[in-house]
Amino acid sequence: MQPLKHKDTTLSSLSNLPQALQDRVRSELKSGESVMWAGQPNPNRFMRSGFKIWFFFIPWTAFSLFWIAGAAGFEMPHFDSGWSLFPLFGLPFLLVGIGGLSAPLWLRRRARFTVYVLTNRRAISIDGAKTITVKSYPASEIAGIERVERQDGSGDLILRTEYYRDSDGDRQTRQHGFFSIDEVRSVENLVEALLRNKQAPSQH
Known part of the structure; x- marks a missing residue:
């Protein structure tokens, strides 16, 4: 298996985050796991939802x-x-x-404490100020990627769509991924590279 390379140096990295969020991300990394990309929602875009x-x-x-x-x-x-x-x-x-x-x-404030991470193994969403919610998406669980891109290059990257029934029995959807991020197309390329890397046969 070839190592996943991060060629686009213009993308956000862990060092661009506030120190508190950097520490939070590092505490979630497992042995041998490295960060390919890390970023936060754009507060103005995030609040518009x-x-x-x-x-x-x-x-x-x-x-x-x-x-x-x-x-x-x-x-x-x-x-x-x-x-x-x-x-x-x-x-x-x-x-x-x-x-x-x-x-x-509330969404604008929430964006300040939300960080999205793509590692060489999975996608991670970390949300919350005092009480933290961590969602992990291994490469094997990422399916049907959907990109919603705006004219300025920002947008949403849907990694997985969940279908369920509400209390009335109506079919509903719940989307998981990175929302209101900059350079969404470049991040999508990294996710696709991660998936290809995981599907490729190991080389010794």
Whole structure:
């Protein structure tokens, strides 16, 4: 098996990451494992995915506000009787709406603590500030690569698509991979080289 070479020196490497993330990546590496590429989501691109759910949460939040106002008789609550507390039952729904609308801000912050890594053995996604979630994708589990590329060369690299049924029995998909990364095509080339290297017969 030929060693996997990293020829594109313009790509992000481990040394480009903040020191804390470098240490986090090194702690996940196994004996004989080396980093071919490491990078983070572009914060501005990453947060834009959160705007998609605004189509749901804008009317949700508006309806919650309207319901609270209607329950209060479209007047300022005076709380001098038990019945005047009734509008407060709409607060949980309003808070859910506000939380949904703030998703882009949370995603932007999340991007700072997310790192994607490609080694000579697997792809790794490390996410989280205090509580860390590590997802590992060995070469044998990477299938049906899909690249979504934007005009500036950034994009998403889907390494695996999972199909499942939700609680209503509807078919859903869950995508795994590297999202909102720069130079997505070059990273795809590295992944394909990894797969070819793992499939090639060992040479002694």
